[in-house]
Amino acid sequence: MRRLSHPIGEFQLSPASARARFDALQEKREHNKNADDPLFRPVDADDFRINGADAIDFSNLVENGLIRVTMPLPMNVKLIDPATGQPSEETSVDLWRAVMPVLNVAITGSDGVLPIWPPGAPRPPIMGQDPNGPNRQGGYQHDARFGTLQEQARGALFAHAEVSVEPPTGMLDDLAAFQQTLFSSPGVELLANAILSGSTSFPDPDPELDELEQEGKVVFNRACAQCHGGALHPSGTTGETTFVRPIARYHNIQTACPRPTTDGFAPCPQRLERNARAYRITRADGTFQFVTTSDPGRLLLTGQPADLSVMDVTQLRGISKTAPYFHNNSAASLEEMLDHYDAFFARVTRLNPPPNLPPFLSSNGLVVDRGFVATGERAALLAYLRKL
Numbered sequence: 229m230r231r232l233s234h235p236i237g238e239f240q241l242s243p244a245s246a247r248a249r250f251d252a253l254q255e256k257r258e259h260n261k262n263a264d265d266p267l268f269r270p271v272d273a274d275d276f277r278i279n280g281a282d283a284i285d286f287s288n289l290v291e292n293g294l295i296r297v298t299m300p301l302p303m304n305v306k307l308i309d310p311a312t313g314q315p316s317e318e319t320s321v322d323l324w325r326a327v328m329p330v331l332n333v334a335i336t337g338s339d340g341v342l343p344i345w346p347p348g349a350p351r352p353p354i355m356g357q358d359p360n361g362p363n364r365q366g367g368y369q370h371d372a373r374f375g376t377l378q379e380q381a382r383g384a385l386f387a388h389a390e391v392s393v394e395p396p397t398g399m400l401d402d403l404a405a406f407q408q409t410l411f412s413s414p415g416v417e418l419l420a421n422a423i424l425s426g427s428t429s430f431p432d433p434d435p436e437l438d439e440l441e442q443e444g445k446v447v448f449n450r451a452c453a454q455c456h457g458g459a460l461h462p463s464g465t466t467g468e469t470t471f472v473r474p475i476a477r478y479h480n481i482q483t484a485c486p487r488p489t490t491d492g493f494a495p496c497p498q499r500l501e502r503n504a505r506a507y508r509i510t511r512a513d514g515t516f517q518f519v520t521t522s523d524p525g526r527l528l529l530t531g532q533p534a535d536l537s538v539m540d541v542t543q544l545r546g547i548s549k550t551a552p553y554f555h556n557n558s559a560a561s562l563e564e565m566l567d568h569y570d571a572f573f574a575r576v577t578r579l580n581p582p583p584n585l586p587p588f589l590s591s592n593g594l595v596v597d598r599g600f601v602a603t604g605e606r607a608a609l610l611a612y613l614r615k616l
């Protein structure tokens with residue numbers, strides 16, 4: 229199949245572009261009350277649950293660039309009704325998630341690399357539910373709930389375009405094939421071709437790097453590649469295979485809101501904090517755990533408390549053109565994103581001190597020799613990230 233490198237940027241939904249489209253739509257509606265933009269249908273409005281077809285509140289789209297995603301609740305998970313403080317009868321929850329760029333999807337998704345999620349001891353199922361969830365070695369969307377691009381497209385057609393009949397398989401295949409032609413750079417396209425052809429040697433997709441960028445690449449390979457993929461494991465979403473295992477595919481890097489108040493995390497702004505809901509989770513032993521979060525992540529696929537706010541690792545190629553970052557667009561810039569990792573690495577080190585440092589921070593559990601970025605390394609890392 230012929231692949232095209234597509235100019236980046238046209239497929240990214242930012243708060244600014246959502247706001248501009250919203251303003252343009254309001255202007256058009258002054259002359260034509262039937263003017264339409266498929267981004268602003270009632271089903272994607274904040275107040276759809278309450279107002280249905282009359283919903284008009286698009287705050288999450290225009291302030292945060294986030295889309296409403298409705299997820300069914302696992303049997304052991306209840307939402308707490310804010311009015312009464314008691315578990316509610318709701319059977320699904322509204323979450324607000326960033327639209328992932330379609331570029332480079334040819335090198336994301338499932339990768340078949342060990343360890344299979346979750347690593348470690350088998351989990352007890354709760355109320356008979358699958359304790360591991362779907363796509364245990366990667367998938368599509370922030371929680372990897374879709375195993376194929378066809379499933380992903382079908383989900384979007386039902387949830388957002390509100391189709392009522394089953395979309396034809398051929399159309400889903402065409403959509404998947406088209407997306408797999410979209411790359412952030414010719415280098416990534418060459419890499420994708422090598423991976424898809426089953427080759428065991430991979431071209432490095434980086435463009436030519438100056439000295440600072442090369443220093444940044446060294447920092448990246450030490451501090452980020454263990455989760456985001458590096459030279460010998462280039463899918464861009466799977467941990468570098470040269471690192472001591474197990475480094476699994478899914479992680480809670482504390483991006484949901486509210487954030488921990490320790491370790492130097494920036495508090496979430498109110499526009500994101502307001503998306504948090506309180507949940508009651510029934511554990512395997514029948515006791516309750518209460519949490520308040522804007523996004524329970526893979527917990528909604530398994531009911532397992534250990535999956536709370538656990539997300540798939542995002543691919544980083546072309547990242548300089550796709551701000552803001554994380555599943556809730558909570559980091560406005562690459563600098564803010566690095567501030568977040570400083571706090572995250574500090575937290576994990578505090579909670580799992582030597583000799584129990586996890587593999588993404590340490591090769592032996594004793595010393596932090598991976599997941600950290602020294603202040604003096606920041607400029608180089610940022611320079612490299614802008615070249616990815």
Ligand code: HEC
Nearest residue numbers: 451452455479483539540541542553554555565569588599
């Ligand atoms: C423990 C594994 C882990 C490590 C180490 C790690 N990341 Fe991540 N990264 C993730 C996960 C999981 C996500 C998705 C989180 C979310 O969306 O909320 C992510 C998301 C991101 C994003 C957002 C991408 C987007 O399109 O929104 C960026 C940028 C990023 N990481 C950069 C880095 C950099 C730079 C480093 C090294 C300093 C790093 N990561 C280290 C797991 C990791």
